[in-house]
Amino acid sequence: MISIDLIQNLAKHIPQLSKSFIDFDPGWLVSGMPFLLWIGDRFRRENANSSMQYSSEADAKVQNQRLRDEVERLRSLLLMIANLNSTLNYERVLEMTLDLAHNALEDTGDSRLVSALMLFSKDDLFIASARGLPQADLRVTLPGSSGILGESLGNVQTHITHDIRNDPELRRFVSLHQCAVAITLPLVVGLEIYGLLLFGHPEGEYFSQDRVEILEAVAQQSMIAMQNAKLYRDLEQEKERIAEIQEEARHKLARDLHDGPTQSISAIAMRVNFARRLVQRDPNQAGEELFKIEELARRTTKEIRQMLFTLRPLILESEGLVAALRQLSEKMEENHEQKVVIETKDDVADDLEMGKQGVVFFIVEESVNNARKHAKASHIWVRLRRKGDLLYLEVEDDGAGFDVESVQSNYEQRGSLGMVNLHERTELVNGIIKIVSKPGRGTKICVTIPVTMEAAEDLHRHGFAG
Template sequence: MASQKPDLQTTKKIFSQWNREKLVNYAASLSKAMGAERAKHKALTSQIESAKDWLQGLTLVEEIGQHLSSTLNLDEVLALLLKRVTEALNAEDGSILLTEEISGDLIFQISLGAISEEIKPFRIPKGEGIAGEVALTGVPIRVDNAQKDKRHFKQIDIDTGFLTQTILCVPLLTRQRVIGVIEVFNKRSGPFTDEDQVILSSIANFAAIAIENARLHQRVLAERDRVVLAQEETSRKLQRDLHDGPTQLVAAIQMNLDFAKQALKKDPSLVEKELDEIIGLAQKATHQMRTLLFELRPLVLETQGLAAALTTFLKRRQKDERTALHLTVNSDRPDNAIPRLISKSEMAIFAIVQEAVNNALKHAMAYNIYVSLDLKKDRLSVTILDDGQGFDLNAVSNNYEDRGSYGMINIKERAAVAGGNLAIKSAPGAGAEIQVNILLTPGLLVAERDEA
């Protein structure tokens, strides 16, 4: 058999055809693998970048946390917080708004940038605008185009000349309660991101605690000042009462004794009358001193409660006054009883009646002063009404600074201490009525067994 030699040309052809196919396939799979590697690399790089951002964010959170716990001054806490947050999130501006407890409105506390002073008087009604919605729902909001967002409060932009483009707003939450919001505006490098939101929310979490602590501290300081003022006021009143009452009477007793001594030498028949007068003055002085002691610390209030203490108070006062003092107690409980309240509330109510009756005696020129305690279900009303000349409520409220009197202010503060709502009605010529309405919640009532 003749051997067949492969034809070189054919071999080359076959090989190169096979090889080319293989090479093409190989190249294709290589390029695919490289593409995948590149994508992986890209993903890894971006993961590293975002890990870096996170780390920066966490460092910032920790750093702000440390700073915030270093001060209890509310203004300092807010300023420091806002400065660091806007810097870190690369925002053009920012602001912090706190919720007003009674109205639920948001009040601007601080904002950065040139417009900060202009923005300060603003108040945002409850639930309105982006900040209002965040405060109401407790959920953060991010806006990429503020001018097109209907919720954005454009009036603030108009008034301040600041053009808001992007917004990130998160709630300040403590104990499941929104106490305000913190917002940043116009990130310089594009819209705010998920990470920005997470970082701001983490900062807001302990910023809220720092703000709450600073507010508590402020309240404690204000309370301390109030206690000092109240003590000063009590000593002033005591001084005045001692001066106008018993001191005058003791001086009169001294004069009458001198007179009696002289009469003894010149005309002994006058002495008995003089001595009677002296006895009368001494009795009056004793009564006034006892009344003063009673009013300083009405023990009967501690032992028997409001109705008994008010009865004693009005009886003692009636002795020195021509105005008729009346007390009525109406209760829907057996024996017309008024339940015992915690001592703080009873003392506050007693002090309100004391001041209102003193005012009516001093200023009203009334024929009658009516004090009443009315209890229906769980509502207690305490009313002090007079038929005197009345007064202009607005005028009196507006010039406290000038007069330096504290009576009405004390009545307001004590109504709050008693846990009640205060209503004052008066007009020139129409008498005056002061009423405190208290909802008797379990926390205000002394438990029956403690009472026994």
């Protein structure tokens, strides 16, 4: 570890060092620890060398100047680390990682060093950032399953090869044909492998132990910065997605108000005006008209209550998901004469978080409305069962059905957001959705919802479980 005594001892001889540490916010030191460990080791070696007795004053001056130059270079690297850790732009982090690696190596003026940062996209590695590679190499994608890449990713360790031309994957890089040595460093956080760093150089002995340690520190440092930037990017994307869902909810509410209560209230106003003119001319007919107005007002009240229920059913918070589903069934029967059969046990979702219960309810509500409006189903079945830490939801109807593959391939272009809402709400509960349907044979929507984080990880590792 880097000791305060070491820093203070070296600071007595190298005044610039104290200024270097004063310039930095202590908060970034935690995330910069991998690189600082390497710097601390370098300081120990330099401090040991500086304590030697020199044969002449000239030798001492040369050594002191070398120490000053080394401290200044390390201070420059500290600045780069601080900038890397403070950058939340993911693409910028990738570029800065290679800049840091090139500057950390002693021969900063050596332009023969080639490098690439490769990340996984599905099952293949692609070049996310590079230095010294021609355009043809930038388009190369590799499986990372054989040669030095396969070894490095397989045992999650740094590997060096002097046989680049015979490597089954590295030989595809034209720029590496001029290199005598190549080194790969895996980029790993926990059990997740993001990709690797690749460096090559014409000198066979270029990657000394010291330089390997530098690059390993850079790899660790870059993974911390990449993970922070990725989390920030995912958060921004999630905020945008939530904003889109809220905007669509507002649009849906506006459409429902326009097509339902607004039309009904307009009709009530017209009928009241008509009844007012009938009062003196034909009281009996005016009474019949008032009766029709009353029926229309009652129907409008039901529509508004149904809308309020679907927006936020109070019974969901007071009695839970199963009670809310049963009330949804009753309201569908009362307002639309739609048969919705609920098949579940009372305690099936008792330990499910209230937020997740709300999402599951809206998945059911969306599916039931789609079946009623578009499939013209006579019957709709909602089944909810529990197996271990997984909750299984099925919404089945005997309606018209549709071609799932055709709809899913272009639903975004068609502007129909029913399918989008189902998929996005399933993602909110870390679930997996599967839709089975054929024209004329009804539709079945199956959603698997994990109750715990461990179940979520296992579910996404093995795929749909129904």
